[in-house]
Amino acid sequence: MALNSATFKIWRTHPEGDGTYQTFHTEVSDGMVVLDAVHRIQADQAPDLAVRWNCKAGKCGSCSAEINGKPRLMCMTRLSQLNLNEPVTVEPMRAFPPIKDLVTDVSWNFRVKKQIARFKPRPADAPDGTWRMKQRDIDRVQEFRKCIECFLCQDVCHVLRDHNKHEEFIGPRFLVYAANLEMNPLDVEDRVPALREQHGIGYCNITKCCTRVCPEHIKITDNAIIPLKERVVDRFYDPITRLLRVFRG
DSSP: OOEEEEEEEEEEEOTTSOEEEEEEEEEEETTOBHHHHHHHHHHHTOTTOOOOOSOSSSSSOTTEEEETTEEEEGGGOBGGGSOTTSOEEEEOOTTSOEEETTEEOOHHHHHHHHHSOOOOBOOOSSTTSOOOOOHHHHHHHHGGGGOOOOOHHHHHOHHHHTTOOTTTOOOHHHHHHHHHHHTOTTBOOOOHHHHHTTSOGGGOOOOOHHHHHOTTOOOIIIIIIHHHHHHHHHHHTOHHHHHHHHHHO
């Protein structure tokens, strides 16, 4: 197994609250991912380096970070994908408050999730208490359930990252969550007014940056956000619908 030396610039926080990059040189080998290198640095040079991780298989979403400025999972970013002739920068997600080093406080996401109306099933279709639905309607929402809540899409979203609209916009992760509920063939809850007003769907200008960073390859923009936007437009901005609303009083 060939060993090479690589340079990493890792964000370290200071007790005062700010931080700076610290440079580390470490040996790397074929097949290693960024998380392996961070663990080696943690073991050999910086035992106080804080990093969040769990499964190391791209399924828990814990090791989200920014690698060379791009939101990625450290456990799914192979060193062979990077230019090791230059320093590899590793820093925490910028859209969330820092806790220590590479660890951020993502608790805001869980508070937002509680604001979205829960699943409300329609009455059963059959006497035995079961439902009937079409397979295409079932298939439509399966993609959304692959989300591992790594929050990389939240981190890359300019509305949250650059404009700090955390109080006005729920972000792409929870638009996917809302789409999963709204498109469920059994659900009868109406979330369209909340999407327009409390959840701030109008802030999204469909740049597709969230789709590009999703490790589960969910088509966030095309399959979740745009259909939700269409529902809001149909309800509140379609001229025919507004005219009918006037006539109906």
